[in-house]
Amino acid sequence: MIRLGSNSSTRAKILEAFNIEFVQNGGNFDEDSINTTNPKEFCFLATKGKFDELYSKFGVEEMPLLVADSVVTCQEKLLRKPKDYDDAKLMLELQSGNKTSVISCMIYKSKNLELIDISITTYDFMEFNKKDMEDYLNSKECFGKAGAIMVEGFCKPYIKSVKGLESTAMGLSIEKLIPFLNSNTFK
Numbered sequence: 001m002i003r004l005g006s007n008s009s010t011r012a013k014i015l016e017a018f019n020i021e022f023v024q025n026g027g028n029f030d031e032d033s034i035n036t037t038n039p040k041e042f043c044f045l046a047t048k049g050k051f052d053e054l055y056s057k058f059g060v061e062e063m064p065l066l067v068a069d070s071v072v073t074c075q076e077k078l079l080r081k082p083k084d085y086d087d088a089k090l091m092l093e094l095q096s097g098n099k100t101s102v103i104s105c106m107i108y109k110s111k112n113l114e115l116i117d118i119s120i121t122t123y124d125f126m127e128f129n130k131k132d133m134e135d136y137l138n139s140k141e142c143f144g145k146a147g148a149i150m151v152e153g154f155c156k157p158y159i160k161s162v163k164g165l166e167s168t169a170m171g172l173s174i175e176k177l178i179p180f181l182n183s184n185t186f187k
Helices: 008-018 037-057 085-095 130-139 167-168 174-181
Strands: 002-004 022-024 065-074 077-079 099-109 116-123 159-163
Touching: 002 008, 002 159, 008 022, 037 065, 037 099, 037 116, 065 085, 077 085, 077 099, 085 130, 099 167, 099 174, 116 167
Parallel strands: 002 022, 002 065
Antiparallel strands: 065 077, 065 099, 099 116, 116 159
């Protein structure tokens, strides 16, 4: 059993898909307090801020703590969660026909181990169909998603090529975490 320090339903679904037992407790870390526009640095600082908040509240004596965060970058711009329809539309227009990277950072800490990982998955997207994009925006599925993208949904038919793990793009590089969860040495 682990504690997932995230409010993300997608991260919860990833853990469920791999039959990992968890309780979910998100925090209240203010990402707007981070003053960098460097996507990797931002992702790490957001994850570390969330981790520090939840570690001070829960510790790891009862169960290990897993915290993760993701950002998107396209044309060297940091794309966080869209604030509104227009913000999401601008993000999707920027990514349409371009290479887009999802950066995910995770921190896992148990009594015997602290694992910090930053992974990147890069997609080369075809141009998005304007009607499909409008339908996606109107569905509101893009809200709460870094860069307004959903690689397992809207973006899937537009992927020309991918380099990296889909789980990274979904917000949690589970394939990198599992070896540590399965080893009694690291619990």
